Each structure stands twice: as structure tokens, then as C-alpha cells.
Amino acid sequence: MAPSPLVSLITINYNTLTDTQQLLESVEKLTYKNIEMIVVDNASKVSPGAALTAKFPWIKFIQSDVNLGFAGGNNLGIKASKGDYVFLVNSDTIVFPDFLEPIVAFMESHPDAGMATPKVLYPDGKTLQYAGAIRINPYTGRGRRLGLLEQDHGQYDKNYKTDLGHGAALIIPRRIIDLVGLMPELYFLYYEEHDWCEMVKRAGFSMYYIGDSKILHTESVSTGNDSPLKTYYLTRNRLIFMRRNFSGIPLLSGMLFFFTVSLPWNILKYTAKGKMTLLKAFLRGVGWNLTHLRLALGVCL
Incomplete structure (x- = not known):
């Protein structure tokens, strides 16, 4: 039996220590064991390094002296990672113990898969936040999430191609990163994962939604609403x-x-x-x- 691919989970901490700790507690329960967990701190007001490495000594912690934004922070983690797959997860997500197995199995059996995102639910575990997305309209500059605010009754429990991923949970094979490059840092915050997805699609690969897996995600608490x-x-x-x-x-x-x-x-x-x-x-x-x-x-x- 071939060994399981190494998956590098990367998360960005920016003044979100409590959220990051909750994420790491859920990662500890993963049944998929061939992982490395990288936490990049994006110059928080108080560095969480000592607290996180004391409680979670198995993580790889990276301290950035400046706030590099979403793309820059993740790129810092990617450069330090060793996985066959890189999986970006927001600090305000909770992963289920068995969420990785179906995603890795799908990616391994679909060489055309350049990126993938699982089902994303709000914290109540019943309300959908993402089940795929419609491409960004060239006339409005906006896309549309599928399933948004619907109740999850299993209607999206399938895998299919989609136009855009969700930056809260995004897996990409190392070989694709080597081909297309890192996430564009010009954006700093918002739209960068969509641009990266377009880079992957222009290289001839597809974006997938994986309904066989799911995570919980709280909308951004670091920027606030209407800020x-x-x-x-x-x-x-x-x-x-x-x-x-x-x-x-x-x-x-x-x-x-x-x-x-x-x-x-x-x-x-x-x-x-x-x-x-x-x-x-x-x-x-x-x-x-x-x-x-x-x-x-x-x-x-």
C-alpha cells in the first residue's frame, strides 16, 4: 500500500489566539495522521508563539515581523512547508476528525484537480456558507456562492467542478504551486485566492467542490463587519x-x-x-x- 501523502496545513494568526487554539484542538483529533501544522503569526499585537508552542508542541510556528496580509502570510507558510499538498485553513475554522481522508482521496484520483474546497458550514453546523461558487462576473466584479444560507439537508453532498474556491479551506497540490507560483500578494486582503484560482485554471487545471467533506467557519473576526x-x-x-x-x-x-x-x-x-x-x-x-x-x-x- 502506498504511503499517505503528506499534507501541510497552514493557518494565519492575527490577533486571533483563541480561534487559533480551537482550530489546533480540532486538528489534534484528525484521523489522517500524515500532516504538518504550520501557524504563521502576522505580527499580532502580542506574539502567540510561546503560548501556542507550549500547548501544541507539534506545530511549526513562524513569526512574521510585519503583517504580510492573507496571501503573504500563507506564502510564508508555504515556503516553509514540505507537504505533497498544501491546505490553507483560516484560524476561525473547526475541522472534523475525518475531513481530510475524502479530500486527499479525491485529489489523488483526479490529476486534473488543481484546487479544491470542502463544504463550508456556519458554526451551527446546519447553515451552508459555501457549496461551490459562480465565477466573478466581468461586469460587476462579483461572484456568487452556491448554497449560501441554505439549510444543509445533504443536497450538496457530492463532488463537482466549480468556478471558485473558498479561502477559508483551500487545498492545492505542491506540483501545481511549483507550476503556477505562489498566491499573488498584491491584494493583501480579499480576492487573492480567487486570482490564484484563475492562475490555476489558466494552467489547464480545474477547481473542485468536495461535498464528501465539511468544515465549520466563522466569518472574519479580525476585520469586522462594515469596517x-x-x-x-x-x-x-x-x-x-x-x-x-x-x-x-x-x-x-x-x-x-x-x-x-x-x-x-x-x-x-x-x-x-x-x-x-x-x-x-x-x-x-x-x-x-x-x-x-x-x-x-x-x-x-
């Missing part, structure tokens, strides 16, 4: 993604839609609600693209 940081990066990176992944008429139409519909609509929305801080963040995101017309088009790692 200026989130507004800035979602706006900035929506435009970066469009510029890097679309061309010709779709890109021109998408930009026309943004500047004639989305831009005035968001200005009116934030102004009417008195959310001037969010309006400033939104406009800064737009402005970044106007002052970096060439940078976003390159592959920036």
Missing part, C-alpha cells in the same frame, strides 16, 4: 481582479459599469447613511487603481 479596512480592500481589489483577469470588451464594459453605476451608487449610499468613514475608504480603494495603472496588471509576489 473601513474591509471596504477599502474589497473596493480596491475588486478592480485589481478585473484588470488582471479580464480584457477586451468584458474589461471595458466592467469598468464602464463600475464608474457609471457602482461608483455613484456607493457614494450616494454611504452619504445617505452618514457613513463618511466608509465613503472615504471606498474612494481610497478606487483612487489606488487610478494611481497604480500599471502595477495591478503585473504578477506581484
Whole structure:
């Protein structure tokens, strides 16, 4: 019998020590044993290194002196990893003991699989957060998750190709990383895993949803809802993604839609609600693209 492939689980800690500890406690219960667990701290206010390595001495802990963002932090972990597969998991996820076996078995039996994400559930274990996704629309710069907020009755308990993965739980073979490169760090936060997925698909591989496996995920607690940081990066990176992944008429139409519909609509929305801080963040995101017309088009790692 061939040995089980080594899977490198990588998570980013950024002021989320409690979440990270809960994730690691769930990883300890995995029935798939050929793993390495890498925790990258993205310059938290207080380094969790001593606390984590004391409680979980089996992890590989990496301290970054600066906040490298989602892509940069994960890339740091990838560079230090040794696995045949790299599996990115958010610090605010909980994995089930048997979640890895069906994913690894699928990846091993499907050489065309460049990336895959399991079923993602909200913490109640019943409400779906992800069961695949529709590609990002070149006219709006937005995609759509399948199953979002539906109750899980087993209707998505199957495996199939999909357009986009979920950054909270994303597996990619080492050989694919060697081929296409690391996650683009230009984004810093949001859209980077979607761009990486497009890089993999352009190389001739497919993105899969694995309904045979599932994890629990709490939406981001490190950025908060309705935060200026989130507004800035979602706006900035929506435009970066469009510029890097679309061309010709779709890109021109998408930009026309943004500047004639989305831009005035968001200005009116934030102004009417008195959310001037969010309006400033939104406009800064737009402005970044106007002052970096060439940078976003390159592959920036």
C-alpha cells in the first residue's frame, strides 16, 4: 500500500489566539495522521508563539515581523512547508476528525484537480456558507456562492467542478504551486485566492467542490463587519481582479459599469447613511487603481 501523502496545513494568526487554539484542538483529533501544522503569526499585537508552542508542541510556528496580509502570510507558510499538498485553513475554522481522508482521496484520483474546497458550514453546523461558487462576473466584479444560507439537508453532498474556491479551506497540490507560483500578494486582503484560482485554471487545471467533506467557519473576526479596512480592500481589489483577469470588451464594459453605476451608487449610499468613514475608504480603494495603472496588471509576489 502506498504511503499517505503528506499534507501541510497552514493557518494565519492575527490577533486571533483563541480561534487559533480551537482550530489546533480540532486538528489534534484528525484521523489522517500524515500532516504538518504550520501557524504563521502576522505580527499580532502580542506574539502567540510561546503560548501556542507550549500547548501544541507539534506545530511549526513562524513569526512574521510585519503583517504580510492573507496571501503573504500563507506564502510564508508555504515556503516553509514540505507537504505533497498544501491546505490553507483560516484560524476561525473547526475541522472534523475525518475531513481530510475524502479530500486527499479525491485529489489523488483526479490529476486534473488543481484546487479544491470542502463544504463550508456556519458554526451551527446546519447553515451552508459555501457549496461551490459562480465565477466573478466581468461586469460587476462579483461572484456568487452556491448554497449560501441554505439549510444543509445533504443536497450538496457530492463532488463537482466549480468556478471558485473558498479561502477559508483551500487545498492545492505542491506540483501545481511549483507550476503556477505562489498566491499573488498584491491584494493583501480579499480576492487573492480567487486570482490564484484563475492562475490555476489558466494552467489547464480545474477547481473542485468536495461535498464528501465539511468544515465549520466563522466569518472574519479580525476585520469586522462594515469596517473601513474591509471596504477599502474589497473596493480596491475588486478592480485589481478585473484588470488582471479580464480584457477586451468584458474589461471595458466592467469598468464602464463600475464608474457609471457602482461608483455613484456607493457614494450616494454611504452619504445617505452618514457613513463618511466608509465613503472615504471606498474612494481610497478606487483612487489606488487610478494611481497604480500599471502595477495591478503585473504578477506581484
